[in-house]
Amino acid sequence: xxxxxxxxxxAHSQLSSHFLAGLLDSIIVDVASxxxxxxxxxxxxxxxxxxxxxxxxxxxxxxxxDPSNSxxxxxxxVVDIFGQTHPAIANEVFECMNCGRAIMAGRFAPHLEKCxxxxxxxxxxxxxxxxxxxxxxxxxxPVPAYSPYSNSHSVNRVVNGTTGVTGEDFxxxxxxxx
Amino acid sequence: MRASINRPPTPDAEEDQEKxxxxxxxxxxxxxxxGEKERLKxxxxxxxxxxxxxxxxxxxxxxxxxKKGRNNxxxxxxxxxxxxxxxxxxxxxxxxxxxxxxxxxxxxxxx
Numbered sequence: 244x245x246x247x248x249x250x251x252x253x254a255h256s257q258l259s260s261h262f263l264a265g266l267l268d269s270i271i272v273d274v275a276s277x278x279x280x281x282x283x284x285x286x287x288x289x290x291x292x293x294x295x296x297x298x299x300x301x302x303x304x305x306x307x308x309d310p311s312n313s314x315x316x317x318x319x320x321v322v323d324i325f326g327q328t329h330p331a332i333a334n335e336v337f338e339c340m341n342c343g344r345a346i347m348a349g350r351f352a353p354h355l356e357k358c359x360x361x362x363x364x365x366x367x368x369x370x371x372x373x374x375x376x377x378x379x380x381x382x383x384x385p386v387p388a389y390s391p392y393s394n395s396h397s398v399n400r401v402v403n404g405t406t407g408v409t410g411e412d413f414x415x416x417x418x419x420x421x
Numbered sequence: 422m423r424a425s426i427n428r429p430p431t432p433d434a435e436e437d438q439e440k441x442x443x444x445x446x447x448x449x450x451x452x453x454x455x456g457e458k459e460r461l462k463x464x465x466x467x468x469x470x471x472x473x474x475x476x477x478x479x480x481x482x483x484x485x486x487x488k489k490g491r492n493n494x495x496x497x498x499x500x501x502x503x504x505x506x507x508x509x510x511x512x513x514x515x516x517x518x519x520x521x522x523x524x525x526x527x528x529x530x531x532x
Contacts, residue, residue: 258448259523263516264508266458266465271507273466274475275499278482282491290487 426450451530461522468515477510478503 281287303324322328332349339346341358426447452458469475485502486494 255524255527256520258445258527259520261445262448262452262523263465263519266462266519267508267511268504269462270466270469271478271504272496272500274478274507275482275503276496278479278486278499279494279496282482282486282494285491287483287486290483290491 448527448530452526455526455530457526461519464522465515465519468518469511472512472515474507474510474512478507481506 282290303326306322306326307324333347335348336345337348338344339351339354339358341355344354346354428447449458452461481503482499485499489498
């Protein structure tokens, strides 16, 4: 009983492989036909560009390998792999979305620190409502009735009530206050 | 599935060669008639796209086209360019899956 089945199985395998090969060849012809169409109709816009890029990259390699372009010495005029130079501080100017002033890109981070209130002198820019809220909370800390606040570390800075030091107590107290 | 070809296998040894050929033809016809051949081809196409095989073949074609010149390539050229690599670079998992399906079909068609 097993012998005929084995023959059957191997015949099946052979037939299957043969059929798969036929299927694959048919798909190969499909791919070739499509590529032929693209080539003849000029639909492949990058066909010549790759050569251009290859040439540019070999050019860049030559420039990098050239010792006369050493980077560290002349810091402001270092040439990168694309042959461009960049100033030490980015000089594009744009508008700050917080205060609306024209700011240089390279000086944006320090400007934002002052603008949004991180540093010593930064407080001058806070709005009236946030200042009022801060005054409210800072006033309540010495009063014993509001003991949850005096334990909290974030009394002066909490405006929106998002910290959850003593979560539930804090929420209830806020409602009481208003 | 209505079998349109019903022919009991003959046990004679001399007729094996002939039977082999016609068995293949029988299978092919059964596959086409049941729609399984189309499904298998779609499955194979999908798997070959997923694994990047098709992109590889297209890259080979583009490289050849760049060398030979866009207007000088023929379909025949491209078939010859991609056939050896194409046949060799089908992932084993894809081959196994397709072979399994074909074998299942053969068994279910009582061949």
